[in-house]
Amino acid sequence: MLDLTFEPPKPKVISGAKQDWELVIGMEVHAQVSTRAKLFSGASTQFGAEPNSNVAFVDAGMPGMLPVINEECVAQAVRTGLGLKAEINLMSAFDRKNYFYPDLPQGYQISQLYHPIVGEGEVLVELGTDKDGTHRARRVRIERIHLEQDAGKSIHDMDPAMSFVDLNRTGVALMEIVSRPDIRSPEEAAAYIAKLRQIMLYLGTCDGNMQNGNLRADVNVSICQPGQYEKYMETQDFSHLGTRCEIKNMNSMRFIQQAIMVEAERQIRIVEGGGQVEQETRLYDPDKGETRSMRSKEEAHDYRYFPDPDLLPLEIEQAWVDDIAAGLPELPDAKKARFMGDFGLADYDASVLTADLASAAYFEEVAKGRDGKTAANWVINELFGRLNRDEKSITDSPVSPAQLGGIIDLIAKGDISGKIAKDLFEIVYTEGGDPAQIVEERGMKQVTDTGAIEKAVDEIIAANPAQVEKAKENPKLAGWFVGQVMKATGGKANPKAVNEIVAKKLAG
């Protein structure tokens, strides 16, 4: 049985001027749904198109246009929900969230406030292993996932007096994934997003591209005195926690972590100074390293939600959900557990190899019919290391799984030493070719023929009488002879055989 037990990590404690404080974090992650067309129109979701070219009249908010839902967006939300072990709501409904902004031509965003498509689920966020071997992980509860429309994009730096608006993004489907306030440190916040991203990449429901804004987060931060969070967990009563502030729209793991710390420190200063934190929306300014109130927006954001009269409730059938469930791929947690169980991999190696699907598939092909640990070693240390140096990803690897497997087979057969294998790997990496053939053609085969090795040892000994005398007094110097023999044989001699023969000859 696998040892997958874990302890929750300790919450981040921040020392204020007067006392210690703990962090409490909840997140709303906006993930762009991977589909060809938008949520309610037939316009393309392609990133980077000419401005306003991926726009249907529905998206532009033209009068008389009616939204018609893209069924694949619904399927993707269900898939994501299943991936987060969440409850799927067979009846959900769409509401209008009303506000005015130039990049929202309808004057409202179609969202799901009252009846989201996905209910409660959870994400296992892994946080590594302590020095004493304790695995650290936290189960972050998911409150809900709802489907909604993205807004357009405003560009403010193209003209001194004007803002430029591109509606290509308007109406693209988003999943808003809302967590409970179960995250307790900036590192956990980043790990949580990374895990969500990994799961969605496995599922193919979001491409996870943070730079393009396809995955972004609003982060709710509050502080509490040690012990208060436990009271909240016991009762689910938020009054045990501090007042939260929401930091909007962040699409960088680094900035998310910075913003959480900066915001927590701001709240601590207020509370320790005898003030009260006001619940509000804030923006993080990475240049100044501070969060700023968006108060002007706050006032305008009285959203007056109401059910969208253009859309009937979304009813889906259990059989359809079951079909989707049956087609789900193996998810990261399951794959990792299988790699540890079937291939005997360590926790860390299994995590690295299951980080993305391409790496996992590559490894499995190499490991097939071979020793799993050796395969993992070669993939992680040699291949990933080499790819990293070239800033290449596994999908651009010049070495195929079959080629890497071939190298490993040559070591296993004793045809080449580990050291030569590394040279061979470099040749295959840069020049390509069949490893066995390269070894044959370039005479890289390991010399296990003891006669040949003995001959080489004899030659070295004959050429270095002074060294031989010294080595007889100090057996540690035998290493020098081994080195010389290896050098003379171009590293092809079997190191074990060389050691034995050198020892024997020096003694004799």
Place this chain on the structure above:
Amino acid sequence: MSIDTATAAKVAKLARIRVEEDRLPALAEEFNTILGFIEQLGEVDVDNVEPMTSVTPQRLKRREDVVTDGNQQSAVLANAPDAREGFFAVPKVVE
């Protein structure tokens, strides 16, 4: 439910409709008349009655995930008071 002039002013602001100060009392009164009318519905007992979402039984119409629309930049921008380089150009909105 009673709407005062302050609430009427707020609703107007949220709807981006300018209402002069001296028009607010009349507007609030209109709201009150409408809401009073609607409130009569509250007298009906709807316990255990499912909301009727359409007159005839219908299922929400679905679309396939196929790109069927777009590539009409000039049509999309046709009514814009100002458009430049393919963008809508609006007075600066950055904070």
